[in-house]
Amino acid sequence: xxxxxxxxxxxxxxxxxxxxxxxxxxxxxxxxxxxxxxxxxxxxxxxxxxxxxxxxxxxxxxxxxxxxxxxxxxxxxxxxxxxxxxxxxxxxxxxxxxxxxxxxxxxxxxxxxxxxxxxxxxxxxxxxxxxxxxxxxxxxxxxxxxxxxxxxxxxxxxxxxxxxxxxxxxxxxxxxxxxxxxxxxxxx
Amino acid sequence: xxxxxxxxxxxxxxxxxxxxxxxxxxxxxxxxxxxxxxxxxxxxxxxxxxxxxxxxxxxxxxxxxxxxxxxxxxxxxxxxxxxxxxxxxxxxxxxxxxxxxxxxxxxxxxxxxxxxxxxxxxxxxxxxxxxxxxxxxxxxxxxxxxxxxxxxxxxxxxxxxxxxxxxxxxxxxxxxxxxxxxxxxxxxxxxxxxxxxxxxxxxxxxxxxxxxxxxxxxxxxxxxxxxxxxxxxxxxxxxxxxxxxxxxxxxxxxxxxxxxxxxxxxxxxxxxxxxxxxxxxxxxxxxxxxxxxxxxxxxxxxxxxxxxxxxxxxxxxxxxxxxxxxxxxxxxxxxxxxxxxxxxxxxxxxxxxxxxxxxxxxxxxxxxxxxxxxxxxx
Numbered sequence: 001x002x003x004x005x006x007x008x009x010x011x012x013x014x015x016x017x018x019x020x021x022x023x024x025x026x027x028x029x030x031x032x033x034x035x036x037x038x039x040x041x042x043x044x045x046x047x048x049x050x051x052x053x054x055x056x057x058x059x060x061x062x063x064x065x066x067x068x069x070x071x072x073x074x075x076x077x078x079x080x081x082x083x084x085x086x087x088x089x090x091x092x093x094x095x096x097x098x099x100x101x102x103x104x105x106x107x108x109x110x111x112x113x114x115x116x117x118x119x120x121x122x123x124x125x126x127x128x129x130x131x132x133x134x135x136x137x138x139x140x141x142x143x144x145x146x147x148x149x150x151x152x153x154x155x156x157x158x159x160x161x162x163x164x165x166x167x168x169x170x171x172x173x174x175x176x177x178x179x180x181x182x183x184x185x186x187x188x
Numbered sequence: 189x190x191x192x193x194x195x196x197x198x199x200x201x202x203x204x205x206x207x208x209x210x211x212x213x214x215x216x217x218x219x220x221x222x223x224x225x226x227x228x229x230x231x232x233x234x235x236x237x238x239x240x241x242x243x244x245x246x247x248x249x250x251x252x253x254x255x256x257x258x259x260x261x262x263x264x265x266x267x268x269x270x271x272x273x274x275x276x277x278x279x280x281x282x283x284x285x286x287x288x289x290x291x292x293x294x295x296x297x298x299x300x301x302x303x304x305x306x307x308x309x310x311x312x313x314x315x316x317x318x319x320x321x322x323x324x325x326x327x328x329x330x331x332x333x334x335x336x337x338x339x340x341x342x343x344x345x346x347x348x349x350x351x352x353x354x355x356x357x358x359x360x361x362x363x364x365x366x367x368x369x370x371x372x373x374x375x376x377x378x379x380x381x382x383x384x385x386x387x388x389x390x391x392x393x394x395x396x397x398x399x400x401x402x403x404x405x406x407x408x409x410x411x412x413x414x415x416x417x418x419x420x421x422x423x424x425x426x427x428x429x430x431x432x433x434x435x436x437x438x439x440x441x442x443x444x445x446x447x448x449x450x451x452x453x454x455x456x457x458x459x460x461x462x463x464x465x466x467x468x469x470x471x472x473x474x475x476x477x478x479x480x481x482x483x484x485x486x487x488x489x490x491x492x493x494x495x496x497x498x499x500x501x502x503x504x505x506x507x508x509x510x511x512x513x514x515x516x517x518x519x520x521x522x523x524x525x526x527x528x529x530x531x532x533x534x535x536x537x538x539x540x541x542x543x544x545x546x547x548x549x550x551x552x553x554x555x556x557x558x559x560x561x562x563x564x565x566x
Contacts, residue, residue, distance in 0.1 A: 024417075027531060034225050034530040041224040052229045 058152040065146035070131045072149035073122055073161070074169035076141050082110070083167060084141035087117040091133035091142055099123040100133060120166060124149045125159040145169070191313050195302065199322045203291050206514075210466035211459050214521060215253045218462075221522065222529045260455035268351060268448045275349035280453050283342030284460040286335040287467055293328040294470050295321040295390045297480050297509040298487050304502045319390055320480075320509070328389035329377060332471065333370075336426065339460075340366045343435065346457075347445035358444020361536065362428065362435035368543035369425040369432075375551035376418045379558040380475055383411055393479035397486070405483045408476035414554050416476045418547060420523075423468045425543070427461060430528035434536055469520035470513075477516045480509040 019025055044050070055062050065071065076084040087104030105118035127149075133142050151159040216231075223230025232249035245251075270276050297320030303310035325331055340363060347359020384392045398406040409416045425432035436444035446457045473479060484490050485508065489500035500508075534542065 030530050031526060035526055037227065038221065038225045038526065041227065045224065050229075052223075052227050054229045 058150075061148065061150065065148075067146060069146040070129045070134075070144045071147045072124075072145055073133070073166055074143050074145055075120065075163070075166040076139075076143060077167060077169070078113075081167075082113070083116060083120070083163070084139050085117050085120065085137075086113065086139055086141070087115050087120075088138065090136045090138065094132045094136040096130060096132065097126045097128050099126045117163060120163040122161045122166070123156075123159060124151045124161060125156040143169075191302075191316060192318075195300070195318050196322060199320065203296070203322055204288070206296075207288060207291060207463050207466055208459075210517075210521070211463040212253045212257070213250075214462045214465055214525075215256065216250055217522065218525050218528075219252065220249065221525050225526070225529050257455065260452050263451040265451040265453065267450075270349055270351040270448075272349045272351075275345050276448075277453075279342050279346035279349060280449070280456045281342075282345060283339050284456045286338040286342070287460050287464045289335045290332050290467050291470060292322040293325055293331045293389055294474055295319060295393055295479060296470070296513050297506060300506060301502055305506065320506075321390055324390060326386075326388040326391075328392075329381065329387040332389075333374060333377075337370065339464075340370075343445050346449070350445065350448035352448050354441045354447045355445045358435045358441045358447070361441075362445060365428070365432065365434060365539060365543075366426060368540060369422045369547075372418065372543060372547045372551050373422040373426060375548070375555055376415045376422060377475070379415050379551075379555045380408060380412055382555075382558050382562050389474055389479075393474060393481065396478040397481045405478055405481065407478040407481075412476070412554075412558070414550075415558075416472075418551055418554065419476065420468075420472060420520075422547060423471070424524060424527060425539075427464045427468060427524075429461070429465070429524065431531040431534055432539060433533060434539055437533060465521050465524050466517060468524065469517040472520045473513060473516040477520070479516075480513040482508065482512050485509070485512075 041052075078084055085102075087102050089102055089104075092098075092100040092102050099122055101119065101121045101123075102117050103119040104115055106114050107116055108114055110116075129144070131144055134144055149161060151161070153159060220230045222228075230249060231252045232246060234249060234251040234255040235244040235246045236251055236254075237244050267273075267276070299317050300320050301315075301317045303313040303315055323331075343362040343366070344359050347355040347357075347362065350356075380392070381387055384395045386392055386395070396405070396407050400406045400410060404410050424430075428435050435441075436446055441447070446454055449457060485505070487505060488497065489505065490498040
């Protein structure tokens, strides 16, 4: 024994009068709306103005990214211009898209900071801009800026950002951390 | 005799070139109009680079159609292992060719006097005049319906020979939909035939060059406004476009009976659909918008209501008539695209109910009222 099918009654059943049921009037109303938008945009288009909010991406970039937008990466520099990064590989480890490649090197002449990245590359064709690398960094050596990395191209091999590009960030304030950090000499 | 052949070949060249160009341009118009209707810019990236320079010609994305065509031509032509390879290949042509053939009987201009147009050839043409129409047949409208009916066979054959359940379902839908709306279409046009008294498309257009009530042009849309709406609705359904695109409903049937076709064979189906938009535009123009007629324009020049004649040279009249026809056609095409990007798709039962319980009775009613009116007026 199966229960006979009973159509479910909804609390907001659509109520249509003869006007809506005739369909043609509502069709005409819809066509008026879309036609009006079409003619309006055609007019702006003919006058040479842009009717849409679209940005032609590679040629144009929007200036109004939010301050906390996660865009391209930068490597923080020390006062002497060397990267703050100690090549610990934490960012490369945490990266879910596995886009960061680091080759570490040793500079014994810089006693306080001997390990540094000889190569630091990010593949923007795969980066998902999650910001986990920034969170993982114990040295605050990698940050993200609001702008897009701007690597449009026909080929994914051209979408790599290397150490030189990443070290391009030279802000007037804040960036160059005092090194060695203030007060550390006395502690030592 | 050879003169007639030359003129007919010129007409065929014009018609083929015009229709294929219309089909190609309509892909661009569809994209751009859809974009403008929804506050977007639309496809504008394809370009042609001038050789040896860095100058890229974009022309508002006009080359996207060319890029599409090139892609379809160069793609792998995948064919399913069907039981009926012949029917599978034949279906494309059965869907594509009748669409072009319909245009053979549509008059796209007034009377052409080649001797007057090209004076050096006046002696050769011996003063013959030709109506601008590939095949001046007095059974015009019947030929239109005969050829339009063939494309149903194309759709059915494609679905059956593809050996795919989606194709078969699409073909079944196409068959029942096209047959249902063909009935409506024919009944709608019967009312027109009652008024015009002809099935010859040229005679129909000439009838519409007069005026009603003294000032209105006697276009079909003025004397039969109701039939115009029914005709446009039914012919959009015949073309299987948006509110009625059940045969190739992408979300349900992949692309219906086109599913198993790839590369240029699929491109032919698509191009056929776009050319059919132009054909519907041409038929609607011929039957309801006065064809190549501008108000008060005759073969001699503008005949103003006061009886004043502004004489125009023959070449100018011919060009004006051709351009008028093309402009009206383009307007109807644009309206069809507006409809396609505005209305949601019917459900399958709603589609058939709409045809049989709404459009068919309305068409019959229109026919009855027209018959009564024609009988009463005399």
